[in-house]
Amino acid sequence: MLFHDWLKDDSKIILFDGGMGSEIFKRGIKPGKLPDTYNIEKPAIIYEIHKAYYDAGADMCQSNTFGASYLNLQTYKVEDQIREINERALENIKKARPSNRLIVADIGPSGQFRPPVGNAKPDQWVSSFVKQVNVLEEGVDLWHIETMSDIEEMIAAIEAIKSISTKPIISSMTYKKTKRGFFTIMGDSLEKCVDIQEKANVDVIGANCTLGSDEMVLLIKELKNLTDRPVSAKPNAGQPRIDNNNRAHYDQPIKDFVSDIHEIIQLGAKVVGGCCGTSPDTIREIKKVIDSL
């Protein structure tokens, strides 16, 4: 299995892709539309984005399935399309994937919180993820559970995957920086999350979204001190600015983002890429840095 070989190879830095949602938005998407439905409605756009990331040098890219768990689809009233949305996502990324590169199944949060914030129960999360994982298992090389703000939902997603698949798992929580350090919005510290992720025996422990690349440098420094497992980082390209045409812009210069990623690699991260606001251009520049190491 290629991914395990990469993990074992000390000289290898694994290059992940960049933002999917922000790339779709650049190409225009109707307000309130779930980007995952573009797998069916605009497959050419999804293919084009995947291809651009692979062409930029990404070792692995993730399927456009961030929001395609049962519970999240239910919120958009398209849960009856769960099979088709996930299957078409696989078709789109398979077409774009060159040989010796990997396809990562993207699993995002359900959008449903547990009490007292919402009403979700762990078994609902698990069964929601199981429905999605069942469809994706056939076509992917590994899993990336990302942007989780509740460690309990992360555990539910890991449990769902492990009940079906033996493929590697990267688990990325999303943290905010508080005066007391990095915490999830639900109040779990980085330390606690890492401990639970280690016990859940995931292959790579990561963080993505919310934080810009500069704050991610600080988080990875702490994360490396907390675990011996391989570490992954997918920060945002700073914070968005909205222009007069109602479009989001990420003004952080690519060179600043890439310089932070360089630092993140030096701190010992094994997997690097980008989240919201990063593009194939960002990944191309990170590739240059990796090649120069």
Add this chain to the structure above:
Amino acid sequence: MTQEQFFKEISDAIINLEKEKAVELAHRAVNENMNLLEVIEKGFGDGIRRIGDLWEEGEFFLPELMLGGTIMQESMDILLPKLKSGGENISSGTVVIATIEGDIHSIGKTIVGTMLSANGFEVYDLGADVPAEQIIETAIEKNADVIGVSALLTTTMFGQKKIVEILEEKGIRSKFKVIIGGAPVNKSWTEECKADGFAGSAVEAVKLVKELLNK
């Protein structure tokens, strides 16, 4: 027990998230014919302000904020009817809030609503995916002081701007303070929308509404 100790006990029950105790103290205040305005301000109000401070310090997170807000609401449900029957008007103001049309994200908006209620505002939460026209109709009907509009998506934020545009068209812009929120909202977007302010969290939203209404 002195009055000050009683107020502190209430405030501590709120920040310790002890629902039964807070409810019991609210009943006791009613049964003992205490000055309920003072009980709310110096007891419950103090507790909810301390919750806000703990959030800002990074000590409290979403679950504590929600729990504190709901305990506060339950306590107010005991105190407010008594106050109103006694002829007191203790509402700090009326707020109509909603997540804009096309956007189904309701968590942030719900938390803002809970915290505003907990701080004594009369809140009408219209839910998510609500057309701008409907938000404005409700604001007129309820004689609201503040209209709060949430958008999580950069693709739905346009609706926030529409609120002000419609109010201007109708010639009733000055009747309402318009506040906006949601992950992509910032100062420049607030200016672009000609809104009266924005808040990055429920705690900031409470401060903002109080400032705007000079409370």
